[in-house]
Amino acid sequence: MRSKPTAGPPARKPRVLPKTIVYITKQVEFSASHRLYNPKFPDAKNWEVFGICNNPNGHGHNYTLDVTLAGVPDPETGMIIDLKRLKEILDDLVIQKLDHKNLNLDVGFLRGLVPTVESLVIKIWERLDGHIPGCKLHELVLYESRTNFARYQGPQKD
Numbered sequence: 001m002r003s004k005p006t007a008g009p010p011a012r013k014p015r016v017l018p019k020t021i022v023y024i025t026k027q028v029e030f031s032a033s034h035r036l037y038n039p040k041f042p043d044a045k046n047w048e049v050f051g052i053c054n055n056p057n058g059h060g061h062n063y064t065l066d067v068t069l070a071g072v073p074d075p076e077t078g079m080i081i082d083l084k085r086l087k088e089i090l091d092d093l094v095i096q097k098l099d100h101k102n103l104n105l106d107v108g109f110l111r112g113l114v115p116t117v118e119s120l121v122i123k124i125w126e127r128l129d130g131h132i133p134g135c136k137l138h139e140l141v142l143y144e145s146r147t148n149f150a151r152y153q154g155p156q157k158d
Helices: 043-054 083-098 117-128
Strands: 022-034 059-071 136-143 149-152
Touching (some): 022 083, 117 136, 117 149
Antiparallel strands (some): 059 136, 136 149
């Protein structure tokens, strides 16, 4: 008995990626000015603690922010997030709020803080955490300069 002719090779099942966590990093940049100054300190102590960064007229930085997310790649796209969508989220929640701003005067979520790189990276985390669909915010690294940066992985869990 003859077998029926087939239309071609049997259909293959799509290859499924293992359910493994992947980390992806998006880098964005913004420029901002600030003055490191604590109004509770007398002028002499501000100068002692913050040095030239206490300049009454402020000073500026070209910041670089690395945003690292953790997630399982979607089996259909191979991505944990569409990087265009991530850029839109970062623009909306971070860049538009900080770029070309005076961090002491123009940024509501920094009011009452000395805008150090440490304070800034924590506040950026608070703005992003829970607002990136399908991923977990893993780490932020904020570069104030080529040699000064702060790394933050979220609040300590006890």
